[in-house]
Structure formats: C-alpha cells, structure tokens
Amino acid sequence: MSFAPRTPLSAERLDVAALDRWMRGHVPGYGGPAAVEKFPSGQSNPTYRIEAASGRYVMRRKPFGPLLPSAHAVEREYRLLAALHPTGFPVPKPYALCTDSTVIGADFYVMEMIEGRTLWDGALPQSSAAQRRATYEAMIDVLARLHGIDPSTVGLGDYGRPGNYFERQVRRWTQQYRASETERIDEAERLIAWLPLTLPVQDQVAIVHGDYRIDNMIFAADAPRVLAVLDWELSTTGDPLADFSYLLMNWQSPHEGAAGIAGLDLKALGIPTLDEAVSRYCAATGRRGVPDLNWYFAYNLFRLMAIVQGICKRVLQGTASNAQAAAMAARVRPLAAQAWACARQAGAC
Numbered sequence: 001m002s003f004a005p006r007t008p009l010s011a012e013r014l015d016v017a018a019l020d021r022w023m024r025g026h027v028p029g030y031g032g033p034a035a036v037e038k039f040p041s042g043q044s045n046p047t048y049r050i051e052a053a054s055g056r057y058v059m060r061r062k063p064f065g066p067l068l069p070s071a072h073a074v075e076r077e078y079r080l081l082a083a084l085h086p087t088g089f090p091v092p093k094p095y096a097l098c099t100d101s102t103v104i105g106a107d108f109y110v111m112e113m114i115e116g117r118t119l120w121d122g123a124l125p126q127s128s129a130a131q132r133r134a135t136y137e138a139m140i141d142v143l144a145r146l147h148g149i150d151p152s153t154v155g156l157g158d159y160g161r162p163g164n165y166f167e168r169q170v171r172r173w174t175q176q177y178r179a180s181e182t183e184r185i186d187e188a189e190r191l192i193a194w195l196p197l198t199l200p201v202q203d204q205v206a207i208v209h210g211d212y213r214i215d216n217m218i219f220a221a222d223a224p225r226v227l228a229v230l231d232w233e234l235s236t237t238g239d240p241l242a243d244f245s246y247l248l249m250n251w252q253s254p255h256e257g258a259a260g261i262a263g264l265d266l267k268a269l270g271i272p273t274l275d276e277a278v279s280r281y282c283a284a285t286g287r288r289g290v291p292d293l294n295w296y297f298a299y300n301l302f303r304l305m306a307i308v309q310g311i312c313k314r315v316l317q318g319t320a321s322n323a324q325a326a327a328m329a330a331r332v333r334p335l336a337a338q339a340w341a342c343a344r345q346a347g348a349c
Contacts, residue, residue: 014038014048015104019059022103023052026096027110030054045074045233049113056115058092061108062101063314075099076159077232078109080207083154090142090228114228116218122250122259127224129270134224136272137280139214142226143247144284147206147240156207156237164202165238166299170195177306180313185333187340191302194348200295202239210234212243213250213259244281245296248274252297294346301339308332 020034031054039047050057062074074097081094092111099107124132151157161168174192209216211234218228251274253260266273272280278290312329340348 013105019050019104020052022098023050023057023096023110026098027057028095030057030095045077045231050110056113057095057110058113059108059110061104062106064105073233074107074109076235080156080159080232080235081111083156083159084149084207087149087154089146089149090226091232092228092230114218116220116227118215118218120215120259121257122214122261123255123264123269124271129268131224132270133272135214135219136277138219138224138226139217139247140272140277140280141284142217142229143209143212143243144281146209146229147204147243147285149207151205151207151237159207159235160205160237164199165205165208165236165242166199166202167196169238169242169303170199170299173303173306177309180306180310182309182312182316185336187333187336188302188305190348191298191336191339191343194343195299195302198295198346198348200239200241200291204240205237206240206243208236208238208240208243210236210243210246212247215259240285241290241296242300244290245293246300248277248293249297249300251277292346294342298339298342298346298348301335301342305332305335305339308335 014036016034016036019036020032023030023034024032030052032052035051036059037049037051039049045060045062048059048061050059060074060077078094078097081091084091085093092114095110095112097107097109098104101107119135124135127135151159177188177192209229209232211231212229216229216231217226218230219225220227250259250261252262254262255264261271264271281287282289308328309332312332315329
C-alpha cells in the first residue's frame with residue numbers, strides 16, 4: 001500500500017527526520033527512511049502509521065502543548081503492552097518508548113502495525129447474522145480473557161492504586177473535570193456529589209482496559225477474530241465490572257453509525273441481547289451475575305463527560321488533535337443529563 005503523507009495541522013507538526021533518526025537507534029531491525037501519516041481518528045493520543053524499508057509501524061504520542069495531570073500517559077500504555085504481549089493476549093508488539101520530549105516535541109512509543117479490519121459501525125452492516133453474533137461473542141470472550149489475567153503474574157501488580165477502584169476513579173474524573181471545566185452544569189454537580197456516596201463494593205482486581213469497545217480492536221480480515229486490542233491509555237487495575245459495564249453501554253446508546261446499537265432489531269441482526277451478553281461474560285468469568293447496572297451506566301457516562309470536557313478545553317487552548325473536536329465538545333451537557341438520568345434510575349434524587 002502506498003500513500004501520500006497528510007499535511008498536518010499546525011498543532012500536530014511532526015519532525016519526521018528526528019523520528020527516523022531515533023528509530024534507527026532504538027527500534028531493532030528498523031531501516032528508513034520513514035514515511036509518516038497521521039490516522040484521522042483519535043481524540044486523545046495522536047497516532048501515526050509509519051512506512052519504512054523495514055516494514056510498517058505505528059507511533060502514538062502525547063499531544064503537544066499543556067496537558068492535564070496524569071492524562072495521555074503513553075508510558076503506561078507501553079508498559080501494559082510489554083506486559084501483555086508475551087502472554088499471547090491480542091495486543092501489538094511494543095518496540096520502543098521515548099520519554100525525551102525534545103526528540104519530536106512529546107513523549108511517544110512505537111509498536112508493530114497489525115493488519116486487519118477496524119469495525120466502526122456496531123450494526124456491522126457488511127456482515128451476516130452469524131458473523132455478527134460471532135464478532136460480538138469474540139469481543140466478550142477477549143474481555144473475559146483479559147479479566148482472567150492475574151496482574152501480579154505479568155508484572156502489573158502495582159499498575160493501579162490499591163483500594164476501591166470506583167472510589168479513586170470517581171475522584172480522578174472529578175479532578176479532571178474540574179481542571180478543564182468551562183461552565184457550570186447542574187447535572188454534573190449532582191453527579192459529583194452523589195457518586196462518591198453510593199460506590200459499589202469491589203470483589204475482584206483485574207486489568208481494566210478503560211475504553212473497551214468494538215472500534216478499539218482490529219479483527220481478522222477473513223474471520224470474526226480479534227487480532228489486537230488497541231488504545232490502552234485509560235488502562236489500570238481495578239474492578240472488571242467497570243470494563244464490562246462500559247461495553248454494555250453500547251446496548252444503551254442509540255445507533256448513529258458508531259458503536260451504539262440501541263433501537264436496532266438485535267434478533268434479526270444476529271447480535272446478542274444485553275442479557276445474552278451478560279450471560280456469556282458471566283459464564284466465561286465464573287460470575288453468578290452482575291448487579292443493577294444503572295449506577296455503572298451513570299458512572300461511565302460521567303467519566304465520558306469528563307473526557308469530552310477535556311477535549312473542549314483543548315479546543316479552547318488550540319491543542320485538540322482532531323478536526324471534529326469542537327463537535328465532540330458540544331456533547332458535554334447531553335452526557336451530563338444522560339448520566340444523571342441513569343443515576344435517577346439507580347435511586348438518586
């Protein structure tokens with residue numbers, strides 16, 4: 001495949017020559033020169049495809065400019081990949097990490113390029129009913145497999161802080177929201193007060209992806225098989241129900257050409273229902289069931305609201321990495337309202 005390098009936005013300029021020099025000294029077997037193209041998707045850590053004489057690679061870097069505390073931690077992504085890849089779990093092989101921001105202007109890492117399909121539309125319009133079911137079952141099974149890995153056995157025992165996962169996550173995303181807040185939103189204030197008082201009990205510690213959805217995976221070109229799980233920026237150790245409930249949000253989100261599948265005729269399409277998804281995950285993980293999901297949905301929407309608010313702040317600062325970031329920022333208020341509606345269903349008043 002050949003391509004012409006895209007002309008980057010001013011906030012995304014990349015010194016390809018400097019990257020090429022660094023890769024020659026740090027990526028085993030690398031041989032340039034490098035041709036670089038930025039992937040159009042991605043709101044957080046800009047991601048690039050690199051083509052060179054020695055093959056294809058992927059580079060992820062932190063955004064240029066001022067960043068929120070603890071955000072965009074590419075070094076954590078790299079550590080996670082380095083821990084999981086030797087186990088056979090489907091992640092790209094990591095090659096090298098650069099924490100010297102003077103090389104290209106931000107920290108970054110380089111990993112292998114996985115060739116396959118990215119599925120953007122949760123309805124899987126190009127698939128048969130049998131293929132759709134198999135794809136969703138594979139996605140659920142891979143998540144269950146992740147949650148079955150003991151973090152301490154792969155060197156990730158200290159990857160997340162001890163204690164109740166949701167307690168620290170609610171605190172973290174409240175801090176992130178406050179750091180990027182641009183206006184007062186009443187529903188957000190109610191959530192910030194209610195969530196810490198109603199935390200669920202945690203009964204397991206697992207590796208948590210943090211953004212597990214269909215478009216963060218690469219599937220085989222000829223089969224409903226997951227070749228790689230991508231975008232581990234939000235990964236940590238904690239309650240696996242955070243990941244699973246986040247995945248189940250797709251059954252609650254309207255179908256708008258993205259991962260959401262609410263409102264579709266799931267039976268006709270061959271897509272498992274929410275109850276079937278829960279049953280498969282529980283069978284794979286040994287769980288007897290899952291608790292009332294409304295609290296988890298409220299939390300996940302609150303977290304997404306905080307992430308999108310961060311994008312809004314970067315739009316104002318001129319450092320957002322995606323041309324659609326301004327439209328994303330307009331979602332903050334609706335997300336807050338949707339999260340509070342789930343909280344009300346969970347008993348908030």
